[in-house]
Amino acid sequence: MAKIKKDRREFIQYSTLGILGLVLAGGVVGAPYLKADENRLRPPGSVEEDRFLALCIKCGQCLQVCPYHSIKLSDFAKGYGIGTPYIDARERGCYLCSAVPCVLACPSGALDHSVEKPEDAHMGIAVLINPDTCLGITKQPVPRKHIDRIYGHPHTREVEEEVLRKLEEFDGKACTICADMCPLSNPLSAIAMVPHKDGGRRPEIYDGCIGCGVCEELCPVDTPAIIVKSRVTYDEYYKKGKKV
Ligand code: SF4
Numbered sequence: 001m002a003k004i005k006k007d008r009r010e011f012i013q014y015s016t017l018g019i020l021g022l023v024l025a026g027g028v029v030g031a032p033y034l035k036a037d038e039n040r041l042r043p044p045g046s047v048e049e050d051r052f053l054a055l056c057i058k059c060g061q062c063l064q065v066c067p068y069h070s071i072k073l074s075d076f077a078k079g080y081g082i083g084t085p086y087i088d089a090r091e092r093g094c095y096l097c098s099a100v101p102c103v104l105a106c107p108s109g110a111l112d113h114s115v116e117k118p119e120d121a122h123m124g125i126a127v128l129i130n131p132d133t134c135l136g137i138t139k140q141p142v143p144r145k146h147i148d149r150i151y152g153h154p155h156t157r158e159v160e161e162e163v164l165r166k167l168e169e170f171d172g173k174a175c176t177i178c179a180d181m182c183p184l185s186n187p188l189s190a191i192a193m194v195p196h197k198d199g200g201r202r203p204e205i206y207d208g209c210i211g212c213g214v215c216e217e218l219c220p221v222d223t224p225a226i227i228v229k230s231r232v233t234y235d236e237y238y239k240k241g242k243k244v
């Protein structure tokens with residue numbers, strides 16, 4: 001009887017170690033592939049990705065000062081860079097606070113302090129990835145359910161309520177949300193609605209776009225028509241045809 005108990009104990013111990021080993025091995029082996037697969041949107045001022053991963057001390061200061069709940073910290077499910085800050089644009093883009101407090105709060109240099117205003121940041125570039133679903137092109141009114149979707153995101157602060165107030169103005173109207181809600185002080189440097197060849201109007205992206213992700217967050221279709229390609233520049237995507 002005592003032997004059976006001992007065997008069971010050993011089985012449980014070794015099984016647990018085995019599973020743990022597999023998980024860790026999977027993480028180590030899989031991490032570079034996960035990293036290659038996913039180019040994560042980082043907060044404004046983020047230095048180049050490998051340096052960012054080396055410098056970020058995972059203190060969460062950037063997240064704490066962000067008034068829009070834009071920044072999350074990677075968890076185990078993300079596979080690499082655990083504890084580092086990122087932005088899930090569909091959940092909440094970066095609203096480009098004028099003094100970029102997230103950068104000021106960063107003590108490690110992972111967010112570069114030479115970025116003193118939003119226009120200095122280069123997070124990525126917006127791309128009209130699904131033109132077939134763009135309501136501006138198809139001339140469909142903005143559906144209520146996609147305004148309600150944004151109410152499901154955090155909105156405990158006045159600045160977040162202000163976003164919702166502006167968004168309400170599009171309910172049932174022609175969609176120009178990506179262009180009209182772009183938070184840059186000069187949004188026309190980044191995006192404008194232009195006539196589409198088949199009728200309707202489509203968003204056109206310019207080199208002032210810094211890839212904040214707000215257009216992706218607010219785009220009122222199930223699969224966003226417009227998304228942000230992180231760490232890609234305007235020239236790389238629109239002039240050199242880099243498809244990433
Ligand atoms: S600029 Fe403002 S909204 Fe954007 S991540 Fe930094 S603190 Fe948040």
Ligand code: SF4
Pocket residue numbers: 128133134135136137175176177178179202203218219220221224225226
């Ligand atoms: S917000 Fe989306 S659906 Fe509306 S015009 Fe822009 S890309 Fe099209």
Ligand code: SF4
Pocket residue numbers: 125126178181182183184190191208209210211212213214215216228
């Ligand atoms: S076009 Fe979109 S990603 Fe570019 S700055 Fe404006 S809201 Fe941000």
